[in-house]
Amino acid sequence: MTIETVNAPTRPRIDVAAALRDAAITTLLAFGLFLPLIGFQTVVNIRNELELNTRWPLLLSLVAAVGIARLAYSFLFAPWLEHLKQRPVSATQSPVLGLLAQWFTPFAIGFAIFYPIIVITLGGYGGALKWVDNFGIQILIYVMLGWGLNIVVGLAGLLDLGYVAFYAVGAYAYALLSKEFGFSFWILLPLAGVMSSFWGIMLGFPVLRLRGDYLAIVTLAFGEIIRIVLINWVDLTNGYAGISGIPRPTFFGIPFNANEDGFAATFGLEFSPIYRTIFLYYLILALAFLTAFVTVRLRRLPVGRAWEALREDEIACRALGINTTNTKLTAFGMGAMFAGFAGSFFAARQGFISPESFTFLESATILAIVVLGGMGCQIGVAIAAIVMMGGTEIMRELEFLKHIFGPSFDPTQYRMLLFGFAMVLIMVVRPRGLISSRTPSVFLKERKAIPHDLVKEGHG
Amino acid sequence: MGIAGDILLRVEHLTMRFGGLVAVDDLSFDARQGEITALIGPNGAGKTTVFNCITGFYKPSEGRIGLCHGDAAIWSELDALTEGGNRGIKQGSNGLYLLERMPDYLVTQQARVARTFQNIRLFPGMTVLENLLVAQHNSLMLASGYTLLGIFGFPSYRRAEKASIDLARDWLNRVGLIHRADDPAGDLPYGDQRRLEIARAMCTDPVLLCLDEPAAGLNPRESAQLNELLLSIGNDHGISILLIEHDMSVVMEISDHVIVLDYGVKISDGAPEEVRNDPKVIAAYLGVPDDEVEKVEAEVGL
Structure with a gap:
């Protein structure tokens, strides 16, 4: 405990060049991946023929979004995660949290x-x-x-x-x-x-x-x-x-x-x-x-x-x-x-x-x-x-989204995608679930929550 | 509880084979009521295999393991019991059990043999107190009417739970862990975990306590404390102890009876003094004396 309080958590330095390189690699990868998936679209036209359409604006906007997201990760999210890791894990919660x-x-x-x-x-x-x-x-x-x-x-x-x-x-x-x-x-x-x-x-x-x-x-x-x-x-x-x-x-x-x-x-x-x-x-x-x-x-x-x-x-x-x-x-x-x-x-x-x-x-x-x-x-x-x-x-x-993305946009179709994002996010931030500490079933003097790293997950 | 000195555990012609490997070969020994029996031998001698056979974790390839509760007169039933298909008999407070016929959990539940493990096996995510309450599962299960009475909070269950907490508190006092009662067991230092595991085994109310290298990894001071604890378990509770140990200071100081295994075969059996001076034991541990080596070399023609 004492060591951790002496070494106050410092903000980690961000390497701009590395972040840009990462973003460039990610953008290229996204482009390679999305080109066949999103860039081209096969459509059956009125004479029942298969036509190849291109969707360059959509492709570009998605690839750009991926690149920007990667930059945002390097500049905002990664330092925050690092910061979380450095923060001393206090055994006792703050009074506000306790009350909550x-x-x-x-x-x-x-x-x-x-x-x-x-x-x-x-x-x-x-x-x-x-x-x-x-x-x-x-x-x-x-x-x-x-x-x-x-x-x-x-x-x-x-x-x-x-x-x-x-x-x-x-x-x-x-x-x-x-x-x-x-x-x-x-x-x-x-x-x-x-x-x-x-x-x-x-x-x-x-x-x-x-x-x-x-x-x-x-x-x-x-x-x-x-x-x-x-x-x-x-x-x-x-x-x-x-x-x-x-x-x-x-x-x-x-x-x-x-x-x-x-x-x-x-x-x-x-x-x-x-x-x-x-x-x-x-x-x-x-x-x-x-x-x-x-x-x-x-x-x-x-x-x-x-x-x-x-x-x-x-x-x-x-x-x-x-x-x-x-x-x-x-x-x-x-x-x-x-x-x-x-x-x-x-x-x-x-x-x-x-x-x-x-x-x-x-x-x-x-x-x-x-x-x-x-x-x-x-x-x-x-x-x-x-x-x-x-x-x-x-x-x-979310009907209003139809006004933005057009009448064929159905937000419920993105449910699984969002689930996936939520899962990944939770697994990164809180790998053992939202509330991962265990409350003991019995105690002599005081009930102390047991930190998740000690609790086993079971092996069937 | 039987009279001190009567036979409590009788292992006869125990053999355990794993494929072609004979881990334990025709081992026979007795452990007596109220005594501390030590099982020693070099690494790989088959000590833990013997333990696993006694506590039901392995089913022996051959042999018979008898355990008696109470009066030793019941040993006369042993052959009849072996002939019949039963796992054990009970006559009033006396009982006789054939451990090789029992699955692991019944060895603890009915034959009342408790054990600890070479690599400590606590429930790390549960508190120290909870660890000791899990050990009293069978008696508490009965008191909770197999959960039915417990779920409605019957007073009889509450009393039983209070009694079990008192027993746990008692043991925590004895092993000096009462101040850590509400901490997770995985947080304890190594030596404390060893003592907690012994306390947990004792909470199952055993007649025979099997300890697999209880002093491993302890410093000399902790090792001395352990000696004290084991002696008091024997003396105050009249509980017999079967012990695997490498630490000779523990073995020689506290055991009443030592059995030496080497390559699955018993090479010596007796009081610590006798065993210590047995040339076969010395040979097994330190290699053979020089003159014998010379004799063999002469025979081979070197």
Whole structure:
């Protein structure tokens, strides 16, 4: 500590010549790469002939942008990174940050609870629908999935690339059972969780002797198996066409419709679709809170500590008499159960499901949320989910960009590109996720956050 | 706990082969209740392999490893147990276990053999206290009703957790790490990590503690502290210790019984004094005496 305070961080000198050379090389590379990709375009003309068009202005502007970005990196970003590295890592946070950390969680929970009311006040019934549904519910589903996967990946350190399979099991369990047997949402919610959990354990038995990359590949395959079974077992699942007309959840028996016995009429309100949306919002909020609560609870129980110990060192766990197979299975089963809950909610909310909703991209998105948020950290995962899912939705709102780039410009198409940038940026700046320190589950005198460089990531 | 001097661990005809390599060859020895038994030998003699066989990390190619809890009279059941397919028997507070039949975690959980590792294996990202609580996993798991009671915060679980924290605090006091209880284990200096690993092994409530080179990398002062700690574990808790060690000051000072391995074969077995003066041991460690070399040279015709 003392040495670091004596050597106050100095601004590193910038080598202008080197920066210019770098920029020139990067520009040349970009030109070589973009010339065939962007400089030329094949277009089918009106006589159905293939024509070669050139797009020199676009090519030049992109190459120039790359060169300028490289210069900006050398002059602004690199010195800043260097500066960050030199700054002494203080064990104790500044008081402002400490206060923020202390009040952030209660504030976030309060905001989540009052969110629909705030939105209705600001936008009225008609305007609020989109914000509660597309932003609120959509984000909360991913928050919940992120927290569920966090148990498997963040706590137990088992890399699961097929998490969406359990989400699919929950969704199809709800859809099929409610359509065929007319069970209510509240019976099917736990049932879907149990079924997903069952499949989690079924998958777990054969694959948990695998480690690291091998485990990741097998879970990836399992996710695909479930999806392909859903596509091909047409008798049961109706294949690609999916299942429609899934019964919607009711307000403890009172349906949300415009009839005499509907929700609005029963409570003497004017009919509006927003009541159902608000009900669904609070439902998924409650489910997400349940996931968080159970995870926080489990971390302080022997099983949660065994998960984390497993992530740290599996051999040491076995030497301490911990049955590692059972411990991994509980993690898998627990994670799968929450995915099942989320899946049955998803089916009930959409009223229609098809295998299209359960592709590998979904697994990857959920995993990205967990990794970006910081493995094992609830708040980090929630923030990552809000940024990633909210970001996607926000891009739909950026209509004004059409005035700049022309009417054919669709900002949502750049979603994956921006995800990629965000990933790279996070991995450069905070390689272990947004919030990477670990909070101990128990303490004698004071709870000290554990720096991320000591915490292991697990090897499956 | 049995009477001091009774046989606690009996290793018979233990052989471990890795392909064509015979790491341990027909090794038999006994470890006694309340004693510190040291396993020594030059590098590559097969000591750690023996440890891994005893603690279930390796399945021996041949041989039998028996461990007794409580009264030594139960050893009479050994042959019957071997004939039958069971891993062990329990008669009241006495028990007899065949360790070669058990997977690693059951060796700790049921047969109550705890171990440490040559290259320390703590949970570096967990605090010192958490490390000791993970060691009490099985008893806490039972108290938490396999998580069901625990998740609803039943008072019986809270009591059990408090008791386990008290036990951990006790051990932290004994190894002098109480002031580091809330620090991550990976932050401790090397010597402290060694002591913490021993404390963690002790928290599993063992009858036999297997230590793989506990004094490796310690300075003389730390090494002396370690001697004290090991002696007190033996004396205060009546726990037997099986020890692999290169540091002769530790071996000769604290062990009651020394077994010497060389190339997987036992070459000497007895009290430290006897072993120290055994010509075979001296030959293994220092090479053969000069006159023997001359004799061999004469035979070969040099």
